[in-house]
Amino acid sequence: MFHKLHFWQHIWRKSRLVESLPYLSLFLWSLPLLLFTSGHNSLMAHDEALYASRARLMFDSGNWITPWETAHHKTPGCYWLIASFYKLFGISDTSARLPSMIASIFSLWLVYEIGKIMLGKKLAWLATAIFSVEFLWLQYSRLSTPDVPMVFLVLLAIFSLIKTELHPKYHYFWSFIAGFSLSLGFLVRSFMIFLPIIALLPYLIWEHHRHRHLTNPILYLGFFVGLIPTCIWLWLSWLHYGNQSFEELLKFVVQLGSEDRNHNGLLFYVWTIPVNAFPWAFFGLLGLFLTVRRPIPLYQLILVGFPLVLFVEISVFSTRLPHYSLCLYPFIAFLASVGLSWLGNIYQRGIHRQFPLQKGKKNISTLFAKNNLSRNLSYGFGGFGVLLVIASTVAISYGGSDVRKYATISLGMWLGWLILPVVWIGRYHFGKKFLTARYWIAGWLISCWLTLATMGSFGLLSDYNPALKTFLQQSAIASILQSHPIYLVQIDQKIQVLLNFYLTIRPQAVVSISEVPALSYALIYTDQSPKLSRTHHVLSTVKEYQLIQVLP
Numbered sequence: 202m203f204h205k206l207h208f209w210q211h212i213w214r215k216s217r218l219v220e221s222l223p224y225l226s227l228f229l230w231s232l233p234l235l236l237f238t239s240g241h242n243s244l245m246a247h248d249e250a251l252y253a254s255r256a257r258l259m260f261d262s263g264n265w266i267t268p269w270e271t272a273h274h275k276t277p278g279c280y281w282l283i284a285s286f287y288k289l290f291g292i293s294d295t296s297a298r299l300p301s302m303i304a305s306i307f308s309l310w311l312v313y314e315i316g317k318i319m320l321g322k323k324l325a326w327l328a329t330a331i332f333s334v335e336f337l338w339l340q341y342s343r344l345s346t347p348d349v350p351m352v353f354l355v356l357l358a359i360f361s362l363i364k365t366e367l368h369p370k371y372h373y374f375w376s377f378i379a380g381f382s383l384s385l386g387f388l389v390r391s392f393m394i395f396l397p398i399i400a401l402l403p404y405l406i407w408e409h410h411r412h413r414h415l416t417n418p419i420l421y422l423g424f425f426v427g428l429i430p431t432c433i434w435l436w437l438s439w440l441h442y443g444n445q446s447f448e449e450l451l452k453f454v455v456q457l458g459s460e461d462r463n464h465n466g467l468l469f470y471v472w473t474i475p476v477n478a479f480p481w482a483f484f485g486l487l488g489l490f491l492t493v494r495r496p497i498p499l500y501q502l503i504l505v506g507f508p509l510v511l512f513v514e515i516s517v518f519s520t521r522l523p524h525y526s527l528c529l530y531p532f533i534a535f536l537a538s539v540g541l542s543w544l545g546n547i548y549q550r551g552i553h554r555q556f557p558l559q560k561g562k563k564n565i566s567t568l569f570a571k572n573n574l575s576r577n578l579s580y581g582f583g584g585f586g587v588l589l590v591i592a593s594t595v596a597i598s599y600g601g602s603d604v605r606k607y608a609t610i611s612l613g614m615w616l617g618w619l620i621l622p623v624v625w626i627g628r629y630h631f632g633k634k635f636l637t638a639r640y641w642i643a644g645w646l647i648s649c650w651l652t653l654a655t656m657g658s659f660g661l662l663s664d665y666n667p668a669l670k671t672f673l674q675q676s677a678i679a680s681i682l683q684s685h686p687i688y689l690v691q692i693d694q695k696i697q698v699l700l701n702f703y704l705t706i707r708p709q710a711v712v713s714i715s716e717v718p719a720l721s722y723a724l725i726y727t728d729q730s731p732k733l734s735r736t737h738h739v740l741s742t743v744k745e746y747q748l749i750q751v752l753p
Contacts, residue, residue: 223326227309231333234650235302235342237657242294243670244702246695248524249344253297254701256283256345260292266434272442274453276431278388279347294663297345297702304353305342309333311356312531316538318363319500324538327642331484331541332534334649337477341524343662348524351390355397355528358382359503362404366412366499373419380423388431392454396518397528400511404502411499457520465521470512473523478530480645481537484544488536491543508532541645545638548575551629575641576625583622586615606659613655617648666699672743673703681722681740681748688723690714700724719753 244250259280262268282300290296312332316325341348361379365372386394409415438446475482497504508529515525596608621644628636656662687708689697700708714733717723727747737749
């Protein structure tokens with residue numbers, strides 16, 4: 202089997218040419234993950250559909266300032282961004298998601314640039330590759346929400362602060378961009394931008410003697426210039442709604458900070474981050490340990506201080522949701538690159554030799570010695586991968602359609618993990634010295650890439666409500682939905698939000714069928730049909746949805 206590895210060695214050398222162009226290689230690495238779909242797209246309820254439908258309301262009404270009946274509780278930056286893409290490309294799921302996709306690509310560039318300054322080119326490339334295959338980051342990179350654009354602005358601010366130190370000649374420019382980015386974050390994400398700003402305070406205060414950011418008037422100038430769009434919106438909103446404009450903004454953030462609406466405990470992020478960033482969160486913990494022991498010169502309070510403070514902030518914040526932690530994911534990638542590179546160096550050194558103890562006792566401690574970590578991880582994940590490949594194969598052969606889908610996704614990761622022991626055995630048991638640490642590290646990256654690519658191909662990252670979308674696209678009812686008002690009879694609120702986006706005429710929710718006028722159309726759940734008190738005609742049924750016409 203290993204004589205074939207010379208072919209892969211040739212391929213690897215060719216790929217090294219691409220790697221010498223870091224931006225191109227990272228773009229080619231991450232772009233397929235943003236684009237792979239099953240051929241169908243549908244929005245996720247609840248948050249994604251809310252942002253997309255509110256942007257559509259702005260676009261359809263032509264009123265980009267006060268389209269709501271009452272004052273709104275969020276700043277409109279994200280809505281303006283999505284509505285702008287509606288204007289450019291038309292109203293669709295894809296155009297709603299394009300701002301996040303573009304922000305994600307630029308965020309990768311910024312992670313590479315920041316990492317290059319703090320950690321060097323090799324670790325910067327590795328950190329960016331890891332960042333692109335963190336599950337939660339990729340998922341939100343493909344959703345029409347403000348989270349990824351906000352992370353981009355935070356990274357841009359951090360990059361600008363670092364560049365201000367490195368290039369005094371362009372000190373004013375970079376200081377202005379740093380302040381401008383942070384205040385623009387308020388327009389995009391409202392008061393949530395203050396969490397990363399607070400997390401930057403250790404760097405801004407303790408390193409002030411070196412960089413003097415806090416006494417730099419250009420930084421504040423950029424911040425106030427970035428607030429101008431928000432101030433204009435607030436003033437125009439105040440003219441329309443009065444003091445309610447300010448009250449709703451403040452009321453919403455106070456509500457988020459004081460009510461645990463989802464009943465997620467204080468340790469919520471302790472388990473959700475490792476799950477949503479598997480396996481990189483564990484490498485990140487290793488990297489954190491290493492960087493605490495050997496601090497990074499000049500930027501320790503960014504690399505370590507920022508994520509630790511932010512983690513405490515979001516944990517203490519009463520409303521705890523997975524996407525509130527997205528600002529941590531670039532730093533998980535930075536620290537994971539440090540940890541994985543350290544393990545790669547151990548791999549490169551080889552096996553820790555065992556020596557027999559006196560009286561024939563087996564030296565158990567050598568099994569878990571530091572120098573054997575890479576070997577143990579290779580065999581451990583490889584062995585686990587073999588078992589799960591067998592289980593996935595059985596599930597694909599005998600399971601139902603949904604079981605086969607998830608088994609196929611799992612198969613990609615488990616097959617990727619098999620690369621680890623193959624590379625180790627090839628180098629240390631068959632003498633294939635070209636199988637360096639790069640191949641071993643690539644095994645970790647490839648397994649995650651294959652898993653996420655397979656998920657994308659099955660539509661799990663883009664098609665969240667296929668049944669509803671199929672229902673709306675039925676030829677028998679599409680013309681009715683686009684030209685007549687639809688009443689929603691006891692339809693779930695999340696579905697209502699989706700319909701606000703997909704239907705040209707906004708539907709009206711009602712509690713009972715008695716509220717629907719005669720000869721009007723109503724959307725109901727299929728199991729409601731026999732219970733309705735009024736005579737009706739069923740026009741179409743797709744899974745759990747029915748479109749009916751209420752008869753006189």
